[in-house]
Amino acid sequence: MQNTEDTGTRVNGRGVDADPKNDPTYPIRHRLPAEEARSGWVRPAQQAVDVEVLRSIEYPEMTAVFGTSTPPAGLSGMIRRAAFAYSESSYLHWLPLVLADRINVVEGILDDLRRGRLPNGFAEAGGKAQWRYNRRRLIGGTLVRAALAAVLIAYVRGRVKGNCAADSQPNDQDGG
Amino acid sequence: MLAMNYRGPHRVRIDRKPTPEILHPEDAIVRVTRSCICGSDLHLYNGLVPDTRVGMTFGHEFTGVVEEVGAGVHTIKRGDHVLVPFNIACGRCAFCREELYGNCHESNPQATAVGGIFGYSHTAGGYDGGQAEYVRVPYADVGPTVIPDWMDLDDAVLLTDVVPTGYQAAEMGGIQPGDTVVVFGAGPVGIMAARCAWLFGAARVIVIDREEYRLAFAAQYCPAETYNFESLKDPVVFLKQTTVIGADVCIDAVGADAAGSRMQTILGRKLLLEGGAVTALHWAINSVKKGGIVSIVGVYGPIGALVPIGNVVNKGITIRANQASVKRLLPRLIEHVQNGVLNPKALITHRIPLEHVSDAYRIFSSKLDECIKPVLVPPSARS
Numbered sequence: 352m353q354n355t356e357d358t359g360t361r362v363n364g365r366g367v368d369a370d371p372k373n374d375p376t377y378p379i380r381h382r383l384p385a386e387e388a389r390s391g392w393v394r395p396a397q398q399a400v401d402v403e404v405l406r407s408i409e410y411p412e413m414t415a416v417f418g419t420s421t422p423p424a425g426l427s428g429m430i431r432r433a434a435f436a437y438s439e440s441s442y443l444h445w446l447p448l449v450l451a452d453r454i455n456v457v458e459g460i461l462d463d464l465r466r467g468r469l470p471n472g473f474a475e476a477g478g479k480a481q482w483r484y485n486r487r488r489l490i491g492g493t494l495v496r497a498a499l500a501a502v503l504i505a506y507v508r509g510r511v512k513g514n515c516a517a518d519s520q521p522n523d524q525d526g527g
Numbered sequence: 528m529l530a531m532n533y534r535g536p537h538r539v540r541i542d543r544k545p546t547p548e549i550l551h552p553e554d555a556i557v558r559v560t561r562s563c564i565c566g567s568d569l570h571l572y573n574g575l576v577p578d579t580r581v582g583m584t585f586g587h588e589f590t591g592v593v594e595e596v597g598a599g600v601h602t603i604k605r606g607d608h609v610l611v612p613f614n615i616a617c618g619r620c621a622f623c624r625e626e627l628y629g630n631c632h633e634s635n636p637q638a639t640a641v642g643g644i645f646g647y648s649h650t651a652g653g654y655d656g657g658q659a660e661y662v663r664v665p666y667a668d669v670g671p672t673v674i675p676d677w678m679d680l681d682d683a684v685l686l687t688d689v690v691p692t693g694y695q696a697a698e699m700g701g702i703q704p705g706d707t708v709v710v711f712g713a714g715p716v717g718i719m720a721a722r723c724a725w726l727f728g729a730a731r732v733i734v735i736d737r738e739e740y741r742l743a744f745a746a747q748y749c750p751a752e753t754y755n756f757e758s759l760k761d762p763v764v765f766l767k768q769t770t771v772i773g774a775d776v777c778i779d780a781v782g783a784d785a786a787g788s789r790m791q792t793i794l795g796r797k798l799l800l801e802g803g804a805v806t807a808l809h810w811a812i813n814s815v816k817k818g819g820i821v822s823i824v825g826v827y828g829p830i831g832a833l834v835p836i837g838n839v840v841n842k843g844i845t846i847r848a849n850q851a852s853v854k855r856l857l858p859r860l861i862e863h864v865q866n867g868v869l870n871p872k873a874l875i876t877h878r879i880p881l882e883h884v885s886d887a888y889r890i891f892s893s894k895l896d897e898c899i900k901p902v903l904v905p906p907s908a909r910s
Contacts, residue, residue: 358750362725364868368859369704369728381626388621395617395633395666396599398551404653406636415617415633416551416665418643418653421580431578439638445830448577448650449799456535459581475538477889484895 403428405435427455529905530584530659531884536574537892541882544584547655547663552599555667557591557611560908561684562657562881564891564901565613566714567826570783571648572888575796575803576828578637578649586903587613587645588688589657590680593671602668609671610683611664612691612853615643615652618669629850634665640829641850650829658884660905672857675865682864684902685715685871690860692824692851693719693780697727699822699847700776704728709766709774709814711807713741713753715874715900716824717780721749722869724776733774735762735810737786740897748873756787766814773816781807782825795832802828812838823848877901880909 359365395415403422406413423431434447463470481489532542547556568585570576593607603609616623617633622642634643635652643665646656656662664671674683693716702708708724710717713736724732732751736742742753756762767773783795783803787810795804803826811821812835821844839846863869876899879887884903891901 359725359730361750362722364863364866365725366704366728367868368698368726369702381624383621383625388625392619392621392624395619396552398665404636405649407638409639410636414636414643416553416615416643417634417636418649418655419550420584420653420655421582421649423580427580435637439640439829442830445577445828452574452577452579455581459534470534470538471540472538475534475540475885477885477887477892480886480889480895481893484890485893 405431407435408438425455425458427451427458430454528660529881530655531586531881531903533571533579533583533585534581537572539572539585539885539888541884544655544659546661549595549597550663551665552597553666553668554597555593555600555603555664555671556595557589557609557657557662557664557671558594558907559589559591559657559660559662559905560608561590561680562586562659562903562905563588563684563687563689564658564887564903565688566716566784567647567782568888569892570803570826570828572892573784573796575783575799576648576650577830580649580653583646583648583653584655584659585646586656586658586662587647588684589645589662590674590684590687591657591662593667594661596667600667603671603673607671608674610674610687611645611657611662612670612672612857613644613647613688614670614850614853615645615654615665616669616854617666623669626852626855627849628670628852628854638829644850658881658903660881660907670854672854675861678861678864679872681872681875681902682870685874685900686857686860686864687853688851689715689719689874689900690864690869690871691853691856692716693721694723694726694856694860695849695851696720696778696780696822696824697723697729699820699824699849700724700727700778701820701845701847702727702729702776705730706775707731707733707770708776708778709733709735709770709811710751710778710780711735711811712780712782712785712825713738713745714780717778718745718748718874718899719869719871720778720780720824721745721751724778725749726863726868729776731770733766733769735766738894741894741899744899762787762810763813766810770814770816773819774814775816776820776822777811777815779808779811779821779823779825783827785825791833799828800830801832802830803832805832805834808832808834812842812844815842815844817842818844820845820847822846824851874900875902879903881905 430451437444616628631642643652785806791804795801
């Protein structure tokens, strides 16, 4: 849709923040003198560290505050601890964290089961909303997944049958 | 209390979690009254941000009533209704003193590259977020701002992120009167960036997306020229033709979940070998004029990404990017809302009970029911 000639003039406030000095440099509006910026600051009080908090090796000490959500635990926690041995500049920091996230999903399911809760994947994935607003795609996706599962099951069963048949064949070497 | 609970990519639910407590003298506990799902929450929801742990509560756009304050809090008090910027900022480190409140050095031990953000993985500090009934708010004297009596709560909640991020996207573009501005992405931030481009004096504003209903909204609300990239053979060639020498300013308001390139989708969104699919940024770099400015507010993961950096050099492009510095921008933006220059609440298409958070994520993520911006409303705010 092409702008009509009066498009801009219809905008309330057009040009009110036009600033010829808004030159591209750096998104700092209030620049400190260099020596002042690097001279440190009066640090806030330190939050008590009473849960395990992983810290980037690029920080010399713990930040004054931090989140306490979901401390590292289990196998994913072990991987996360190992990842934090490397700097934020290293793939050995980030890729293990991605791996840990995926392992953590399985840990979450096992944890639910351990607590006697069967995760409702349909509801957690917003299945009701899909059913209401996107039924065709939901049904299509379910059918595709079911078909893939059926093919996989048939393939595995075929392999098992094949192996059983091979095991029951007389062995020429043994028989000779 | 009720709180959103992340269970893995594309799986979230509502659960009961312990109510947060004061853990630091400068903390406040806020009872949430509105909480949005942000487009950047979808990067978490899709599993694109490293160190997003199962059990975490998302949500960095929220308003609420102060229930309790620590001994070191002096500017807000119990009963104040506040909007809470998504940045967790100490207000006294070198970066906060330079008004880079998104880059605080005292709020995120897990990464030096970004300050603390509510409910945004451990890469952003490991804080539980506002998609809950209550939330712990550190440095309560710095970020939280009392909502003016005249302000609609739906406007207030969008001042915590969407409006400042869209505004800063335009501001970082260094837009000069007469400029042509191209915004990639017609999500809430892209729409707001396009609207704000006019405030800086743009003469032509173009929005690129693939969702027709969002483009239709942008055409009216911003207002802007809108183009569906799926109907263009090559968006970059089209933009160069329609702007003659390339756009003066390109804004990436998409981030890691971009569509439009199979290779980027596979590498960035499926295999997670990039910090997301950088398709929009790629297009922005290649569509801007020589010597032009690319402003990035789309969120990407911390891993490297395939962008045409050679073209950045050869074209002499300036790239400006940051998380929005909400506290710095709030006074001006509150004025704009009061004067009718900006109407944030028009972006809200869905008001959904917090208890239905799984469906809310699905509706927003899959762009169902022509959703532009969903807001979660906790039970206590509905009575």
